[in-house]
Amino acid sequence: MVDIFIQQLLNGLIVGSIYALIALGYTMVYGIMQLINFAHGEIVMIGAMVTITCINVLLDAGVQLPGPLLLLAGLAMAIPVSMLLGFTIERVAYRPLRRAPRLAPLITAIGVSIVLQQAAMLIWGRNYRPFPSILPTEVHDFFGAAITDLQIAIIILAFVLMGGLFFLIEKTRLGRAMRATSQNPDVAGLMGVNINTVISMTFVIGSALGAVAGVMVAANYDQAHAYMGFMIGLKAFTAAVLGGIGNLWGAVIGGILLGIIESLGAGYLGDLTGGFLGSHYKDIFAFVVLIAVLIFRPSGLMGERVAERA
Amino acid sequence: MSALLEIRGIHKRFGGLHALNDVSLSINAGEIYGLIGPNGAGKTTLFNVLTGLYQPDEGAFTFNGKDLFRKKPYVVVESGIARTFQNIRLFANMTALENVMVGQHVRTRTGVIGAVLRHPKARAEEAGIKVRAQELLDYVGIGRRHDELARNLSYGDQRRLEIARALATKPTLLALDEPAAGMNPSETEGLKKLMEKVRADGVTILLIEHDVKLMMGLCDRIAVLDYGKKIAEGVPEAVKNDPRVIEAYLGVAPQ
Numbered sequence: 001m002v003d004i005f006i007q008q009l010l011n012g013l014i015v016g017s018i019y020a021l022i023a024l025g026y027t028m029v030y031g032i033m034q035l036i037n038f039a040h041g042e043i044v045m046i047g048a049m050v051t052i053t054c055i056n057v058l059l060d061a062g063v064q065l066p067g068p069l070l071l072l073a074g075l076a077m078a079i080p081v082s083m084l085l086g087f088t089i090e091r092v093a094y095r096p097l098r099r100a101p102r103l104a105p106l107i108t109a110i111g112v113s114i115v116l117q118q119a120a121m122l123i124w125g126r127n128y129r130p131f132p133s134i135l136p137t138e139v140h141d142f143f144g145a146a147i148t149d150l151q152i153a154i155i156i157l158a159f160v161l162m163g164g165l166f167f168l169i170e171k172t173r174l175g176r177a178m179r180a181t182s183q184n185p186d187v188a189g190l191m192g193v194n195i196n197t198v199i200s201m202t203f204v205i206g207s208a209l210g211a212v213a214g215v216m217v218a219a220n221y222d223q224a225h226a227y228m229g230f231m232i233g234l235k236a237f238t239a240a241v242l243g244g245i246g247n248l249w250g251a252v253i254g255g256i257l258l259g260i261i262e263s264l265g266a267g268y269l270g271d272l273t274g275g276f277l278g279s280h281y282k283d284i285f286a287f288v289v290l291i292a293v294l295i296f297r298p299s300g301l302m303g304e305r306v307a308e309r310a
Numbered sequence: 311m312s313a314l315l316e317i318r319g320i321h322k323r324f325g326g327l328h329a330l331n332d333v334s335l336s337i338n339a340g341e342i343y344g345l346i347g348p349n350g351a352g353k354t355t356l357f358n359v360l361t362g363l364y365q366p367d368e369g370a371f372t373f374n375g376k377d378l379f380r381k382k383p384y385v386v387v388e389s390g391i392a393r394t395f396q397n398i399r400l401f402a403n404m405t406a407l408e409n410v411m412v413g414q415h416v417r418t419r420t421g422v423i424g425a426v427l428r429h430p431k432a433r434a435e436e437a438g439i440k441v442r443a444q445e446l447l448d449y450v451g452i453g454r455r456h457d458e459l460a461r462n463l464s465y466g467d468q469r470r471l472e473i474a475r476a477l478a479t480k481p482t483l484l485a486l487d488e489p490a491a492g493m494n495p496s497e498t499e500g501l502k503k504l505m506e507k508v509r510a511d512g513v514t515i516l517l518i519e520h521d522v523k524l525m526m527g528l529c530d531r532i533a534v535l536d537y538g539k540k541i542a543e544g545v546p547e548a549v550k551n552d553p554r555v556i557e558a559y560l561g562v563a564p565q
Binding site: 171172173176177179180183184186187188189190191192193194 | 361362363382384388393399400401411413415417435436475479
């Protein structure tokens with residue numbers, strides 16, 4: 001009983017830090033332009049797909065490199081592709097609707113998401129793509145729980161990236177411009193901030209984090225799929241809402257919390273329901289959480305009451 | 311004297327409302343120029359079209375010999391016009407210091423790459439931004455509140471912070487929209503001293519204000535707007551006694 005608790009906590013932390021990285025992409029875009037970018041999940045998926053393709057190409061070409069280096073090469077390909085994609089989506093799909101009623105860009109976002117899913121299916125097919133077996137599978141013992149090198153790397157990398165993002169937002173000129181834009185775009189413009197650049201950068205940074213998260217998911221579950229962006233995107237969105245959408249700390253806390261809730265829930269669901277529901281029902285936890293948050297605390301854990309603008 | 315800002319024949323319509331009707335003003339370098347008029351006369355609208363928040367329908371703006379008609383807000387700021395707002399619009403969840411640091415955005419350059427790599431030049435610029443922001447807070451008299459979130463500052467201090475943030479863009483023309491609104495007499499007196507100091511440091515001031523006593527004592531020239539039209543312009547004494555101005559504010563005197 002104790003063993004599975006630690007194991008599930010650890011699994012929750014791993015998947016939670018991935019959710020957090022993706023949730024940051026949602027929350028940054030929401031914070032700046034009050035748009036829920038439903039296409040973000042597809043960016044995550046495309047990051048994963050590009051990495052797998054890149055690694056396979058290298059393997060087919062007979063490149064002899066250690067697994068982690070191959071993975072890095074794949075990442076180095078996937079990140080710019082996702083960044084470019086994020087930039088383009090904003091330019092083509094959202095910018096023309098900047099002054100439109102909020103429902104219009106939201107529906108556009110869903111449309112973009114579908115287009116990307118279908119495009120991915122045309123390129124990569126409709127089957128599961130296995131993640132190449134290039135990484136060590138050796139398992140370490142962590143207080144009775146099992147963890148691989150990859151999982152350790154996922155947790156560390158996720159936290160390093162989040163730290164980097166916080167530094168960027170809190171301590172640099174661009175970050176200040178982003179915060180100013182999110183609080184009042186018109187006034188930020190009057191201070192010389194080019195709003196279009198700030199919004200583009202927000203998409204580019206969020207997409208880079210999304211691509212890394214996509215590779216983490218694919219490597220951790222050993223597969224990727226053209227539809228994977230939908231579920232992972234929805235869960236990360238739930239995490240962002242749980243933390244308080246628009247709030248960066250909220251996204252991190254919401255992501256990790258959701259990962260742990262889901263993982264513990266999946267671990268004990270069989271016991272709790274006397275075997276009626278098994279761990280494959282773990283997805284219900286994310287949405288139970290989403291519904292509960294929307295009912296009891298719509299502004300999220302870290303969110304502020306929305307009554308700021310005069 | 312040469313005109314620093316030349317506003318010629320500006321029109322702005324909101325549907326059927328003619329908010330600005332052929333407004334022309336000419337503001338000289340180094341003066342404090344007042345803009346008065348009853349509520350709804352179009353004063354703030356003039357600020358908004360000048361600073362690029364609204365698009366004017368017709369007319370021309372020339373500032374320092376440069377065409378500023380229908381330019382984006384950041385272009386207007388870059389060419390040297392800064393403004394404050396009637397209803398205070400600070401970045402409420404950022405500290406006083408950070409608000410002023412954002413104000414310097416237009417005068418600094420370090421991009422993303424520089425910020426990430428932290429090369430020496432980027433670090434030096436960032437440090438410079440911080441020092442300058444603190445100097446500006448000291449200048450407007452709220453230097454000790456630099457770590458306070460803008461929304462937690464007192465009303466008068468928020469007004470001062472807006473001026474500091476506007477000054478951070480290194481303007482040659484500072485446009486102040488009712489800076490004394492809601493201030494008590496001693497705060498207003500302090501504000502007047504601040505504006506005189508700003509002018510003495512070489513910044514031209516365009517000022518919207520309802521406090522007539524303040525305007526009379528402070529402005530070199532005053533223009534009066536009513537229903538979107540300029541109805542008078544001149545030195546304060548002349549404007550005060552202009553029958554059209556009295557009519558606009560008080561209605562027609564019974565015969």
